[in-house]
Amino acid sequence: MSGLDYPFSFECNNCGRETTVTRDDARGYYPDPDSPNAARVVLEQRGWKQGEFEKTLFCPACAGRKN
Numbered sequence: 639m640s641g642l643d644y645p646f647s648f649e650c651n652n653c654g655r656e657t658t659v660t661r662d663d664a665r666g667y668y669p670d671p672d673s674p675n676a677a678r679v680v681l682e683q684r685g686w687k688q689g690e691f692e693k694t695l696f697c698p699a700c701a702g703r704k705n
């Protein structure tokens with residue numbers, strides 16, 4: 639299998655804010671940037687949180703408001 643198709647863009651399901659994860663970002667936080675987990679780890683480091691459903695994401699501001 640070839641590597642993942644970086645960069646990935648993610649959008650907050652609440653406010654529409656966007657964040658982009660590049661291969662370099664992933665490499666900084668995760669030993670293998672081609673792992674499916676790599677982008678998720680970068681998002682967690684940035685304070686983004688996954689919602690109840692797999693494709694639901696909230697930016698730090700919206701994730702904090704929910705708690």
Ligand SMILES: [Zn+2]
Pocket residue numbers: 650651652653654655696697698699700701
């Ligand atoms: Zn948001």
